[in-house]
Amino acid sequence: MREPLLIANRGEIAVRVARTARALGLRTVAVFTDVDAGAVHVDACDVAVRISSYLEVDELLRAAAVSGAQAVHPGYGFLSENAGFAKAVVDAGLTWVGPPPAAIELMGDKGRAKDAAAQAGVPVVPAGDDGGYPVVVKAVAGGGGKGMRVVRSADELQAATEAAQREARAAFGDDRVIVERWVERPRHIEVQVLADQHGRVVHLGERECSLQRRHQKVVEEAPSPVVDADLRARMGEAAVALAAACGYEGAGTVEFIATADASEFFFLEMNTRLQVEHPVTELVHGVDLVELQLRVAAGEPLPESLSGDAPSGWAVETRLYAEDPANGFLPAAGTVRRWRVPEGVRVDAGVAEGVEVGTSYDPLLAKVIAHGPDRPTALRRLDRALAELEVLGVATNASFTRELLAREDVRAGQQDTGLLERVLEETDFAAPEDLLPAAALAAAGTATPEGPWRRVFDDGEARVADGVVRVGERSWRGDVRVLDDGHVRVELDGVARRYAVEVSDDAVWIARDGHHLEARTRRADRSGAGGVQGSLEAPMPGTVLLVKVANGDEVQEGDVLLVLESMKMELSITAPHAGTVEGLALSEGDRVTHRQPLVAVTA
Structure with missing residues (x-):
């Protein structure tokens, strides 16, 4: 295998690739942008090169040249499925850890890929x-x-x-x-394929990826609860046929949508790269897919023993995102004040304590993967791991994922790609009522201001006096004991719980069982548009992508005023009622903070 290996990516996947490369004795090169200078993946590699963008081919090739890299692993996302990048790497005399550019180009074009699948005998989704x-x-x-x-x-x-x-x-x-x-209420089932340079193509079974929100996978598992040995063989045969037909090499994934009972399945697309959810396949088949990618790229044949016919046990993965369910699942940002991962599960992470989580990139922080002899055991282990995971400083979806995994339909394997969106309509995302009084009591025992302490996302306010903490009309008799492991034990009306807590001069972060709360002593800045009654605030930190109005414009209810972008997600700020635009002092490209006043519409 040629080295050093340049990892043309960031975050947890760059860390994960570096881990396997190191285990194989390979030297590694990281790339990083200005905002990623302190990122975890930078320290995970032997050498790191500053670049302007992860999407600039010339910058990545320059990084390879200055570092002496001889091979490039693209990870996933960014340019991992860009045929032009793959060709540029090969033309530069470097080893591309991925399929041939022609295969990437064919499968990367959804229309041509669909035609190729049909020609290979794979059922396809009707055109719209x-x-x-x-x-x-x-x-x-x-x-x-x-x-x-x-x-x-x-x-x-x-x-x-x-x-x-x-x-x-x-x-x-x-x-x-x-x-x-669009097929209503389908299952999303995908098959992992591997191909070497000697013409051998195999599959490593399927993954169930139906639990999605905004078409982004949240929970994945292997095997699928509705796929039996016969269906696994048929899906695997279809995936292998397509991979062989396009001259594939390396690791890839053929994605299908299927009916509820998976009696029918249709080709959706082929991802010509490593998938985010690849760890569940690794755990049930006892392989390292990154190692296999590297060995295939070096010209080695796939092991004769490689087979996806009989998975061992069950694996379930959840993606930990920097987003707050209580704030409409909008992206969250901040400094990671505490990061402690549980034992007994696999955690692939791209963050650590002290790392700044910004809004420039995808909100994925880590993946938590549990393995067990059967599905119920794997689900229980994952739930316990999410309860024990400690993340302070940045809100995550951990508590919501626990609620999702506890649902009877999910436990029974009765899921489809729309289930999670339907769950949102019936789920209360408010933090448990004990978190704010516990935060106030924990802060009261330090040298921080006395408060009152206010929740970041609303006007909830906690005050502590003479051992009593009050939030609105509710009050508790409270007591707090600081433990020696960075936790506190707070007793509220005779019920004591253990919390993870971090306190600064004007803020306190507290968490338990996957729930997270941030409270502060000061309200958001009310300058600028905030000085106008009825001003609209930024529901998330981010960048102004579009400005659709100007001061003095007359707008109607529902008209789009601004479009914000954060972690690759767009959000429109609309007029709450008819009126005149006032207080707008933002331009496209401006950065905004959470709850920053943006614009006002006066009736």
């Missing part, structure tokens, strides 16, 4: 050109739910197409989209 709805607009070069919008009526089509194109251009540098019929 017959005027019927719903349809899905999705990026030709897309993946991971980026550049994808479901459209349920003709009047939504143009706006959805434009949004999908913007998102695809930002994520992949390619704004082409296609339209297909």
Whole structure:
């Protein structure tokens, strides 16, 4: 295997690739942008080279040249499925750890990939050109739910197409989209394939990836609860046939959508790279997919023993995102004040204590993966791990994931790609009522201001006096004991619980059982537009992507005023009622903080 290996990516996948490379004795090279100078993946490699963007081919090739790198692993996302990048790497005389550029180009074009699948005998989804709805607009070069919008009526089509194109251009540098019929309540099942340079193609079984939000996978498992040995063989045969037909090499994933009982399945797309959810396959088949990628790239044949026919046990993975369910799952940002991972599970992370989580990149912080002899055991172990995981300083989706995994339909394996969105309508995301009084009591025992302490996302306020903590009309008799391991034990009306807590001069972060709360002594800055009654605040930190109005404009209820972008997600700020725009002092490209006043609309 040629070395050093340049890892053209960031975050947890760069750390994960570096880990296997190190185990194989290979030297590694990281790349980083200005905002990633202190990122974990930088220290995970032997050498790191500063670049301007993870999407600039010339910058990545320059990094390879100055570091002496002889091979390039693209990870996933960014340029991992960019045929031009792969070709540029090969033309530079470097080893590309991935499939041939021609295979990437073919499978990366959703239309051509669909034709190739049909020619290989794989059932495909009907096109969305017959005027019927719903349809899905999705990026030709897309993946991971980026550049994808479901459209349920003709009047939504143009706006959805434009949004999908913007998102695809930002994520992949390619704004082409296609339209297909949207299959209601499908399962998302994918098959892992591997091919070497000697013509051998195998599959390593399937993964169930139906639990998704905004077309982004949240929980994945292997095997699928509805796939038996016969269906596994048929899906695997279809995936292998497609990979062979396109001259594939390395690791790839053929994605299918299936009916509820998986009696029928249709080709969705092929991802010509490592998948985020690859660890569940590794755990049930006892392999290291990154190692296999590297060995295939070096010309080695796949092991004769490699087979996906009989998975061992069950593995379930959840993605830990920097987002707050209590704030509409909008992206969260901040400094990681505490990061402690549980034992007994695998955690692939791209963060550590002291790392700044910004809004420039994807909100994925880590993946937590549990393995067990059967599905119930794996689910219990994952739930326990999420309860014990300690993340302070940045809100995450850990508590929501625990609620999701506890649902009877999920426990029974009765899931589809729309289940999670339906769950949102019936779930209360408010933090447990003990968190704010516990935070106030924990802070009261330090040298911090006395408060009152206010929740960041609303006006909840806690005051402590003479051993009593009050929040609104509710009060508790409280006591707090500081433990020697960075925790506190807070007793509220005779019920004592253990909390992880971090306190600064004007803020306190507290967590238990996956729940997280941030409280501060001061309200958000009320300058600028905040001085106008009825001003609209930023629901998330981010960047102003579009400004659609100017001061003095007359707008109607629902009109788009601004579009914010954070962690590759767009959010429109709309007029709450008809009126006149006032207090707008923002331009495209400006950065905004959470709850920063943006603009006012006076009736």
